[in-house]
Amino acid sequence: MAVRVGILGATGAVGQRLIQLLEPHPDFDIAALTASESSAGKSYREAAKWRADSPIPANVADITVGPTEPDAVPSDVDLLFSSLPSSVGAAVEPDFCEAGYVVSSNSSNARMAEDVPLVIPEVNADHIDLLEVQRDDRGWDGALVKNPNCSTITFVPTLAALAEFGLEKVHVATLQAVSGAGYDGVTSMEIIDNAIPHIGSEEEKLETESKKLLGEFDGASLQQNDVAVAASCNRIPTIDGHLENVWLEAADELTPEDAAKALEAYPSVDLPSSPDPLIHVFEDLERPQPRLDRNLGGGMAVSVGGIRESTFGLQYNCLAHNTIRGAAGASVLNGELLLENGYL
Ligand code: 11C
Structure with missing residues (x-):
């Protein structure tokens, strides 16, 4: 069964790339989208200034965008892709991890934190197990993994x-x-x-x-x-x-x-x-x-x-x-690695 996923910062440039890469995806189904207060409550079609060269996928266009806070994401969503501005990521990603969500993040905050895996699966897939150290350090039910710049x-x-x-x-x-x-x-x-x-x-x-x-x-x-x-x-x-x-x-x-x-x-x-x-x-x-x-x-x-x-x-x-291999695609690949390694 496909893993239900959400996107934090879904209306931005990388958020739009994430939607393109996830619709369709063999392992993941988009079930939640969040963005800033000004977009919350609108349909994705209304909220996104869609700039991609393909139409908004039909099953995404009518999803109601929620605010970027843990209570707004259904609890059966297992994985969140984050493409938040780094200041927002720094403020809210730990809240999502504490609430039990696994977050695969493209945002630049916390990339160099000692207990946060910074991963390119083709280069250092073994670093994903730094999540065990992270769980001991932080006591999170969720987890935070980053892709680089x-x-x-x-x-x-x-x-x-x-x-x-x-x-x-x-x-x-x-x-x-x-x-x-x-x-x-x-x-x-x-x-x-x-x-x-x-x-x-x-x-x-x-x-x-x-x-x-x-x-x-x-x-x-x-x-x-x-x-x-x-x-x-x-x-x-x-x-x-x-x-x-x-x-x-x-x-x-x-x-x-x-x-x-x-x-x-x-x-x-x-x-x-x-x-x-x-x-x-x-x-x-x-x-x-x-x-x-x-x-x-x-x-x-x-x-x-x-x-x-x-x-x-x-x-x-x-x-x-830069926005596929370097950002959205890198986060999706880390999501696939999390699934493969039993973190979802
Ligand atoms: C740029 N690389 O081309 C940047 C954007 O650390 O994820 C992405 C910033 C980052 O300006």
Whole structure:
């Protein structure tokens, strides 16, 4: 029987992507939607400024949107996907966990908390059992699991694929699509003929989340990876798809040919939303490109190209769809991992 799920923050850009990815889904049925006070009480059709390129799924359009509080969600809902603004997530996600809900969250609050698993299933699925530590620490009947920032999700799978060569230093520069900034970024397009450096708190997120994701979990505590990561994050006028330039210094010899083989061979996982292959490798130095390649693997793949030697070790470019692989799809995949591991 399908698990009944809800979406916290259902009217936003990532909330809309979640609805697209969950209708239909082999394991999950949408049974509850929440949003801000101004949307509560309206049908989803009335409340959402629907911007997706497919119609609102018929069984979702007439659901009445509730306020984002535990009492408003039916108790037979087992899993909540959260795409709340981080300040709201920080305030309310613990209340839902205390009330017994399992929350798979894309919001950036609490990603680095010691007892909160930060998970990309193809990279560190074993970290999900940090939930046992979380339950002991917090006494929650529910649970909180996070997926990383969309720019982190784009380059960390490539580091995981190359980890066997000994990761020492990574420099990464991002070219991030406007959909990462939410509706205002997409609708205003005020960035045309421009680029914005040092956006938000993105650089710190790439530098810290990557070490947690690549860390070792021994069943009791998580030891962060000591790879040195320096990030420079820039907004450019593409709609969807974050492109990143990576320079990687490894302890062992790492030729472009070895790197391409390891990236291509890096496995996906046996969950419905994990694409196979996970990583597409282009020989063409001018790929991947956002418009051409963001939808590979249903938007869940990572693409790599331009692999070459540089003064600072190996250099390459990578790309992923920021609102699918980097946000909604990442939360759904973590929901699938929670189900697979008996947390629902
Ligand atoms: C952007 N990556 O493109 C951001 C948006 O930490 O989940 C998502 C912020 C986050 O601006």
